[in-house]
Amino acid sequence: MFETVLVANRGEIARRIIRSVQRLGLRAVAVYSEADEALPFVREADEAVLIGPAAPALSYRNVDAVIEAARQTGAQAVHPGYGFLAEDPRFAAKVEQSGLVWVGPSPDSIEQMGDKIRARNLVAAAGVPVSRGTERPVADLAAALAAATGIGFPLMVKASAGGGGMGMSVAADEDGLRTEFEKVQGFAARMFGDASVLLERFYPRVRHVEVQILGLADGRVVALGERDCSVQRRNQKLVEESPSPAVGPELRLRMVDAAVRAGEAVGYRNAGTVECLLDTETGEFVFLEMNTRLQVEHPVTEMVLGIDIVEQQLRIAAKSPVSFDPDALSPTGHAIELRINAEDPTRFLPGPGTITVWEEPAGEGVRVDAGYAAGTTVTPHYDSLMAKLIVHGIDRDQALERARTAVASFRVEGPKCNLPFFAELLAHPEFVSGTYDTGLVARMRS
């Protein structure tokens, strides 16, 4: 195996990767921006290299600076974490061309899954269920109306160039489509300089359920069970749990089979996640997209399986077998992750600041992956994730109880913090019963 791994990321995920690298007896190199000098991941790495100013384009997204840091420190492998350069096929290719080991899937897999429409068509051909929708942008209203008869109402009118929930609108019927099509087209032209519009089937009540996969060094693709990520605000996840309260043994088999097929369709290596929408009314699921990297919420899978996913990523990158028997996985109990963000608990608006008090909960089944500590500053340059609180219990009830206790004893002062939202959520009948869907947070705030 390689001896030194450069971690091309920051905050909680850099720190978490560094921990696994060091536990395996390897050296960890951190790279950091001027804004992050005081953060724990910089101190805890065996070596740290300043790669630029705060702006991500000049530091964490700066391909040449990251590669140069690897050269300087003699690193032989690069772990990208999530975000920044993790899903940039050109970066992955550059790492490999520089004679370094890329801890992730091939640049080709990243590229194939990166184009959402191409990915959907590709997995559909491999027998994975996909949502009915247009395979390419519709030119005008007449084409939209024609396409709508094949898709059925209600449907989602969506700007091709959009993302993060913007430029999306639901049409209940033909009249609605006439209005919404023009609206979305106009919005897309003004916003993105691209008026292309896609139509997709709209599911009023869905859960977001995803399957963790690993493409092994020997070529097999295996699944590590599912995670439910339906507690979202602005289409961004706040809470994840495994197993999903909505997935029984029969559905799990079908979802796992679909996820493995999706991975096999691109000859996938290393860790990846197949995201699906689960229609709560019919119990049917459709492929949404594949994330070709380590996921923020990977710890809930680690807690129920008792394996370290980052360790497996490093092993696979080194062309070694994984540390467990993929044919004898035995999930135990239930795990829940809460994303502790620097944002207010009511409207979820971000608010950076210097942390004056930081007291993490501890106890049986409690894990905290934090990027910050008392005295450090959450700056406006990066996302608002300060820490992940992960709890594990013998069943969902115990996990919920441990989550309540942990939230009550977690103290953060300085920046805005969404901890009070979790206290509310963990007492909410819909969440407690496990019957919630992606509309839960909006309902709590309406």
Next chain:
Amino acid sequence: MATEIRAEMVANVWKIVVTQGDTVADGDTLVILESMKMEIPVLAEGDGVVSALHVAEGDVVQEGDVIAVIG
């Protein structure tokens, strides 16, 4: 009656969606702010005409700054 639309937090002005003189309806997106990698749409509160737009793309707004006036 004119309504002033104010910024609720420190943020960068990422996109301007409307122009002065546009007719908007309650809930229409006027401007999109960006803070901590989050895109936050600023919406019209009520129907009317955009009578003033006080920001440009790339500006930094402070909490309480007037972004637009709907008259």
